[in-house]
């Protein structure tokens with residue numbers, strides 16, 4: 132399978148790195164593009180793949196899967212640039228946040244499979260959370276191809292496109308919420324006299340272990356939480372503090388506000404593209 136990554140910046144390069152490490156994709160089968168020649172040289176060295184500054188049409192023409200990883204506002208221009216080089220049967224895969232599939236479809240010469248993905252940054256350690264949707268042209272086999280690609284760098288969920296703003300708020304921005312929690316747990320440990328190093332190891336492993344426990348047990352987190360609460364014990368004292376200070380409803384509100392913001396941003400992006 133030949134892959135072209137148009138705009139191999141942070142996200143495009145992170146995904147490729149994970150796919151190479153998994154062995155699913157071979158560097159020889161990938162062509163990438165960036166904007167500046169300096170970046171092309173740097174990316175060539177970093178990933179060991181063919182990277183060109185510009186050259187989107189040539190890269191797209193020779194690929195089975197064309198990944199569009201430029202900034203959302205640049206996507207229409209890139210799609211217009213490659214549209215006459217695309218062939219039926221190819222897969223177009225956009226990573227652009229907030230950009231609806233219809234914006235891409237309007238710029239195509241003929242109908243084709245267009246996927247939209249919302250990955251998050253832990254794809255760099257092959258533990259990303261990736262939400263996927265696609266237009267009606269996407270076949271079962273193409274869904275399988277795209278899902279397999281993303282499985283190399285994380286967990287894949289199929290969603291309706293109108294849920295992408297909620298996905299952005301939950302898993303797209305979510306790593307930042309968890310980093311904040313880890314940071315606060317480290318600070319709590321340090322405040323209570325643990326060395327920074329030990330507090331960091333314990334906090335990060337606690338979050339990793341708890342997440343794995345939720346996944347592997349298949350139980351609701353509230354059940355697992357109850358299991359570690361001893362009557363009159365330490366955990367219930369801490370839980371009371373967290374509930375009193377509204378940790379749970381703060382997180383719910385954070386995701387609600389972020390979803391609303393993502394929706395507004397998407398609307399503004401489409402309006403600005405339409406006015407061009």
Ligand SMILES: NC(=O)c1ccc[n+]([C@@H]2O[C@H](COP(=O)([O-])OP(=O)(O)OC[C@H]3O[C@@H](n4cnc5c(N)ncnc54)[C@H](OP(=O)(O)O)[C@@H]3O)[C@@H](O)[C@H]2O)c1
Nearest residue numbers: 138139140141142165166167170200201202203226227228
């Ligand atoms: N970063 C995240 O956590 C994240 C999460 C989910 C989705 N996304 C989406 O992923 C996309 C990329 O984000 P990013 O953070 O990776 O941005 P980025 O690091 O700025 O990468 C964008 C890349 O596009 C290249 N580029 C710009 N114009 C181009 C053109 N006309 N042709 C070919 N390449 C071009 C840039 O080249 P130069 O380097 O030479 O300027 C740069 O390497 C965005 O649409 C974003 O919404 C990102």
